[in-house]
Amino acid sequence: MTKSELIEKLSYSNNLLGKKESELVVNTVLEGIRNALIEGERVEIRGFGSFTVRTRDARDARNPKSGEVVRIASKKTAFFKTGKELRERVDKEAPGL
Amino acid sequence: MTKADLVERVYLKTGFSKKESAQIVETVFDLMKSTLENGEKIKLAGFGNFVVKNKATRKGRNPQTGEEIQISSRKILTFKPSQVLKSVINGED
Numbered sequence: 001m002t003k004s005e006l007i008e009k010l011s012y013s014n015n016l017l018g019k020k021e022s023e024l025v026v027n028t029v030l031e032g033i034r035n036a037l038i039e040g041e042r043v044e045i046r047g048f049g050s051f052t053v054r055t056r057d058a059r060d061a062r063n064p065k066s067g068e069v070v071r072i073a074s075k076k077t078a079f080f081k082t083g084k085e086l087r088e089r090v091d092k093e094a095p096g097l
Numbered sequence: 098m099t100k101a102d103l104v105e106r107v108y109l110k111t112g113f114s115k116k117e118s119a120q121i122v123e124t125v126f127d128l129m130k131s132t133l134e135n136g137e138k139i140k141l142a143g144f145g146n147f148v149v150k151n152k153a154t155r156k157g158r159n160p161q162t163g164e165e166i167q168i169s170s171r172k173i174l175t176f177k178p179s180q181v182l183k184s185v186i187n188g189e190d
Contacts, residue, residue: 001132003141006125013124016117025107025121030144032106036098037186043098048126049174053186076186078145080176089134090149091172 037078047085054079100126133174145178 001009003026011022036043037053044050058074082090100122108118129147132139139147149172157168178186 001129001137001139003144006128006139006141009128010121010125013128014121016113017121021111024111026125028107028110029103029122029125030141032098032103034144034182034185036102037182041098045100045103045126048130049176051176075183078176078178078182078186080145080147082174086130086133086174089130090136090174092134 045083047083049083049086050081052079052081053077136172141179143179143181145176145182148175148177149173150175 007019007022007026010026011017011019017025033043033051037051040053042050042052053076056075056077059072060069061072062069104115104119104122107113107122108115111118113121129139133147133149136149138149141147152171152173154170155168157166158164159166
C-alpha cells in the first residue's frame with residue numbers, strides 16, 4: 001500500500017472525508033510524527049508502536065574500490081518498535097480469521 | 098508525543114471536531130494495521146516503509162539457565178526510514 005492508496009482508503013472509510021481532506025489528514029499525521037522525531041521526542045501510538053531516535057556510533061569503514069579507510073561520523077536514525085497488538089496481529093497463523 | 102497530540106494537530110488543521118478528528122486518526126492507524134496484518138507492506142513516500150518479514154526457526158538459549166531452546170519461526174514487522182526522514186532527523190535539508 002502506498003501513501004496515495006492509504007489516502008484513498010481513508011476517504012472511502014468516512015463520508016466526512018473527500019480526497020483532499022484525507023490527504024491533509026495523512027500528511028498532518030506523518031508530519032506530526034516527523035516533527036517530534038526532529039526534536040528528538042519519542043512518539044507512542046498505542047496498539048501500533050513507538051518511534052524513537054537512536055544514535056549510531058561513528059565507525060571506520062572502507063571504500064570498497066580504493067580500499068581506503070574512511071571515518072563515518074555518528075548519525076541519528078528513526079527506530080520503530082512494534083506495539084503489542086500489532087506484533088501479535090502480524091504474526092497470526094491465518095490472517096483475517 | 099501520543100495519539101492525542103496527533104488528534105489535536107488534525108483538529109487544528111482540518112476544522113473537524115475533536116471527536117471526528119479522533120475517529121479519523123484511529124482509522125488511519127486501523128487501515129495501516131489491517132494492511133500489515135495481511136502481510137502487505139506500506140510505502141509512505143518521504144517517511145519510510147513498513148515491511149512484514151518472515152523469520153526462520155532458530156536456536157536460542159535461556160540466558161538465566163543456559164538451557165538451549167528452539168525459537169519458532171515467526172513474522173515480524175520492520176520499519177525502514179526513508180532517506181528524507183533520516184536527513185531531517187540529522188538536521189540536513
